[in-house]
Amino acid sequence: MTALISTMVEAWSELRIHKTRVLLALIGVALSVAVLTTVVGVGNLTREGMRVDSERNGGREATLGVSVYADPSAAQAPDADRTASVLEATVKRYGFTHASRVTQAQGRFQFPSGVQSVQLTVVDPAYGAIHRVDIAQGGWFAEDDADRLAPAVVVNDAFYAAAGRPNLATAPQVTVLGSNKATAVIIGVMPNRYPEEMPQAFMLTAAAQAVGAAEQMPGMGPELRIWVPAGMAEQLVSVLNADLAQQLPGAQVSVHRSDYAAYGDPFAMVQLMVSGVAALILLLGAVGLLNISMVTVRYRVREIGIRRSFGATSGRIFTGVMMESVVGTTVAGAVGVMIAVAVVKNPWVESKVAPGLEDYPAFPVEAALLGLGAAVLVGALAGAIPALVAIRVKVIDAIRF
Amino acid sequence: MTSIFTHDDEDIANEEYLAGESPADNNDDSAPLVDLRNVTRSVVLADDQQLHILRGVDLQIRVGDHTAIVGRSGCGKSTLLNILGLLDVPSSGQMLFDGTPVERLRSNTRAKLRGSSIGFVFQQFNLLPGRTALENVVTPLLYAGRKEFWRRNTLGMEILDRVGLAARAGTQPHMLSGGEQQRVAIARALVRRPRLILADEPTGALDVETGQAVMDLLDTIATESGAALVTITHDLNVAARARTRYRLDAGVLSSSDGMPVNDVLMGVSA
Incomplete structure (x- = not known):
């Protein structure tokens, strides 16, 4: 437990010290997650609107x-x-x-x-x-x-x-x-x-x-x-x-x-396309974060070497670098989800996206979880590669870097 | 000024040390803390030729020793320091730390042993930018055991007080003078009460007066804590402070006990 807490203390300290860089990287992630979650949320709303419309024409499934x-x-x-x-x-x-x-x-x-x-x-x-x-x-x-x-x-x-x-x-x-x-x-x-x-x-x-x-x-x-x-x-x-x-x-x-689902889910293709766009957006955010993380780790080679001279194990360095990334993207993901909720639940947006609906559905929990999960995943992936680079640093060379 | 080395959790630093291993009797003052036996270190160059950096080095360092190793640039001083500090391993020969052959230790075990038993003082201080003096000093405690971790700020302030910088605990390194930065680095090296302090040209980036003050502090604290101090230097005055002196020339270490300092250093500064 102490090791976990001390790793988090270390990660938080790093985030605090490098707040400008972190902020810039995380703005990209927050926006990506916001777009991803919004696209999924709007897609869900559209799908619900289309489903209700289809049910009024052809009846409910089945x-x-x-x-x-x-x-x-x-x-x-x-x-x-x-x-x-x-x-x-x-x-x-x-x-x-x-x-x-x-x-x-x-x-x-x-x-x-x-x-x-x-x-x-x-x-x-x-x-x-x-x-x-x-x-x-x-x-x-x-x-x-x-x-x-x-x-x-x-x-x-x-x-x-x-x-x-x-x-x-x-x-x-x-x-x-x-x-x-x-x-x-x-x-x-x-x-x-x-x-x-x-x-x-x-x-x-x-x-x-x-x-x-x-x-x-x-x-x-x-x-x-x-x-x-x-x-x-x-x-x-x-x-x-x-x-x-x-x-x-x-x-x-x-x-x-006679119902809309008679020949399979007619919204599946739309959903697939929407998901593809969302995934692409998230990928762009992840690449941006990875890029900044890689540059940062190279910039921090000396610091990593110094830490290892104090007794930081390679596992600890790996976890620390990963944790920085995951902690940051989780916070960014939460912000992104909040932005998405504000957009999708905006009455004007709702009325334009699903004009056929009288009662708009609640913001889909799965979209929020997807956004947050994607943020954590992006953090883990974008953190893992720099973390692997970090543990491969030779202490002697790093200190003299 | 109260010594920081008298607080009651005497064994904290070594709680993690080689769990399951069987180090030699730590209470035996005659047993060396570090024992290098015919150690060599070589690297393979791009043209497949071997470069021998250290050749057959024998060295014993006991708790309380103050040792200076002098030599020209490129003679292998830093490589020897890295091996002593468990940052590198010999190509052949044997190194015992507290009676345990370090070659048998896994990388993580060596890292933990390094953290708990060895303190580094670097020529360029190597303070972490963006952190205050106190944050720098407590950084090694992030990798220590539970008690030290939770008491890190108290321990950090105690050691900063010991090096006379308690009032500058909240100051960032770039606001400190060179001498102050090196004192912070010394505090950081000592905060886990190591048994071996390795100083790599500790006065190399300081003027003469500041360098002397820093060495006074390092000598005093090392003596007070009972830790072994190994200094690598080509500074005549720094070398003269050591009770035991060695000369490293082309990877070969030779004892210079009894020789005048200038003779020991002959050729080093030439």
């Missing part, structure tokens, strides 16, 4: 899409009711907790400015969880919303604006012009996902059928979306394909993954 089409060559194809009942029974039999029918359609609504046809997505309540629906006001559908006499609708902000932004608590009505004219109740408002987004509405399947609101888009049949454990997705695809094909003779069944 979401299966089940489509059933009439086979034109078949003598007899199952009708829509038969298909619906088979799908419903299959969901129950497999015990899927998150499943939603999804139909893309056009719905006509009466707005203050006139009647407007908008994109209407007819869904079941589980759609909200599967597609990570974000609600700015009100809420998403609950199971009992299907029992409402006035059908519930969830709309986007463009729809809400077109409807005159009615107060959701007191006058949330909007008129649906389906086969039956009905007054719907806006129960939730989603933020627009991008500027200039067109009005969009969601309605529960039962309610849409009741009011005849959904004009199904040509070629767009109903689809069943099921959120399943990622590890079972591939197996379920083949099992469901076979199962449904057997239950629905005369129909073409397609079970496929």
Whole structure:
């Protein structure tokens, strides 16, 4: 223990004596670590933003899409009711907790400015969880919303604006012009996902059928979306394909993954490139530090010789030179990580990097640990080579250097 | 002024010394501290020829001895000093330190033995720049045992007081005169209470008066501590102070006891 403490005392003394050189070397390391950690942190934020965006489009990992089409060559194809009942029974039999029918359609609504046809997505309540629906006001559908006499609708902000932004608590009505004219109740408002987004509405399947609101888009049949454990997705695809094909003779069944991770991690390449850039930056910092360390050790040959004449063993000299480097880079690494946290958690940066996110994730601990670990590693590597040079110094020559 | 060599942790400096080894009886005053037996040192030159720096050197140094070794430049004085200080090993022959053949010791063991038993005083002082006088003096204690390490500042101040520089403990070397710097170097060499003090031209960078004062101090402290003092010099006055004198000529060491100093040095300053 005394040897360790005395080595640290010696290392600290060296850092103090050579503070200008140390500071210059460590500024480079601190900046490298800051850039490395920032790149990883921003990359993580970007990835999270892209993932959330992808989940809103294609569903969470792993979401299966089940489509059933009439086979034109078949003598007899199952009708829509038969298909619906088979799908419903299959969901129950497999015990899927998150499943939603999804139909893309056009719905006509009466707005203050006139009647407007908008994109209407007819869904079941589980759609909200599967597609990570974000609600700015009100809420998403609950199971009992299907029992409402006035059908519930969830709309986007463009729809809400077109409807005159009615107060959701007191006058949330909007008129649906389906086969039956009905007054719907806006129960939730989603933020627009991008500027200039067109009005969009969601309605529960039962309610849409009741009011005849959904004009199904040509070629767009109903689809069943099921959120399943990622590890079972591939197996379920083949099992469901076979199962449904057997239950629905005369129909073409397609079970496929619709989520972003269906064909592997789409962010892996981005992450790899980002990591490569970060590693290159760190390498540059390390080379700078190594360069300064080598010059310093050569400058300190005489001092090392003098220390060895006092009884410093080669191991002690090695540890001392290494420790100076590691102690310095650890401090620089901590500073670099703090700079990175300040940059990545800046609200302006967050809003620009991941505009789709409502709640920004905490600064990734792994990025902080990576930055700090990289700093220690750089310190060890940049210290090891000069330390090896130091212990090879011949005492006699060094004293006369 | 209280002697610093009377503090109670008498054995601290040697706690680490050759753990597991079996040195000769340290209490035997007649046993030499350093015993060189037919030591040679040679190096191979670029053209594969051997350069013999030391040839068959026999030398015994006992605790309390004050020895001067004189010789021309290039005669092998510093090589002999390096071997005595365990900084170098003989090419052949044997060197016993406290009865133990140093050739058998590993590099690290030699380093520890050097730290605990040998103090160096260099011609150019070799103080570490950027450190105060006290920090320089306590540097050897960073490599010492637990007790000495934790008491390093106390021990450092005691020895600085002994060399008359306690008031300049916080001064950096470049603010000290040559004589003061050499006194700091002496304090640093003695702070671990070595049994052998090796001084390489200790007055070489000083004027005559300052050199005499430094040698007075070195002699006094060496005598007081009972350490052996080996001085390598070509300064007549410094050589004259030694009780035992040797002359090194072309790598051959010869005893000059009983000879007039000027005769011993004849040819050295020529």
